Amino acid sequence: MRAWRLIGLLNTLTGVRLSHFQALVVFALVISIAFGFLGRRRPMERVKYILWTLLLFILIGVGIGWAMYPFSH
Amino acid sequence: MSGEEGLPVTPAEEASPVPPSQETRREAMAFVVAAASWLVPGLGHALLKMWGRAVICFLTVGVLVWVGAGMRGNLFTSRGNDAFDSLGYLADLGTGGFYWVAKSLETNGPDVSRADGDYGTRFLATAGVFNLLAALHAYEVARGRKV
Numbered sequence: 696m697r698a699w700r701l702i703g704l705l706n707t708l709t710g711v712r713l714s715h716f717q718a719l720v721v722f723a724l725v726i727s728i729a730f731g732f733l734g735r736r737r738p739m740e741r742v743k744y745i746l747w748t749l750l751l752f753i754l755i756g757v758g759i760g761w762a763m764y765p766f767s768h
Numbered sequence: 769m770s771g772e773e774g775l776p777v778t779p780a781e782e783a784s785p786v787p788p789s790q791e792t793r794r795e796a797m798a799f800v801v802a803a804a805s806w807l808v809p810g811l812g813h814a815l816l817k818m819w820g821r822a823v824i825c826f827l828t829v830g831v832l833v834w835v836g837a838g839m840r841g842n843l844f845t846s847r848g849n850d851a852f853d854s855l856g857y858l859a860d861l862g863t864g865g866f867y868w869v870a871k872s873l874e875t876n877g878p879d880v881s882r883a884d885g886d887y888g889t890r891f892l893a894t895a896g897v898f899n900l901l902a903a904l905h906a907y908e909v910a911r912g913r914k915v
Contacts, residue, residue, distance in 0.1 A: 733821060
């Protein structure tokens with residue numbers, strides 16, 4: 696009984712509903728931070744790299760989205 | 769400039785600072801670090817005392833797996849029907865121990881009939897590929913090729 700409750704709670708906690716844009720931002724943010732930490736050593740360089748990668752991820756993602764828009768109609 | 773058998777030797781070979789036995793040990797250690805990094809994301813970097821990178825690798829793979837499983841992404845199994853399923857399985861397996869975490873989180877199974885599930889599949893695959901990249905990075909650092 697307790698195990699079923701735990702699974703139910705876990706389900707509620709893990710049920711993630713994101714819009715297309717939110718998913719893009721979460722993905723871009725997490726990967727940018729990870730790449731920044733792996734690719735650069737100095738804190739300032741990391742911050743610059745993270746911001747630059749995040750910006751490119753979002754701009755290119757939105758750009759590709761708009762480029763595909765005419766084909767969806 | 770020539771070697772013991774009269775063969776030409778480059779300056780870098782002649783002045784090799786690491787003896788062969790030490791090189792073999794370093795190579796073995798690098799493999800252990802890479803394997804640890806694959807099994808538990810961030811562990812390889814932690815063994816190399818790179819704490820920041822260790823925490824980031826663990827959190828990145830953890831968040832991607834949590835979100836991917838929460839969106840009910842498809843977690844591929846070894847019984848794939850085609851090459852894409854097999855590639856997906858390899859990518860998912862890249863998460864190491866988190867593969868089974870994702871499996872236990874997805875109590876309702878995958879649902880790729882909605883865009884959410886499709887995105888979740890990509891999140892899970894990215895977590896695996898990123899972890900493999902991090903393991904390769906830890907291996908290179910342990911070999912002394914990177915800092």
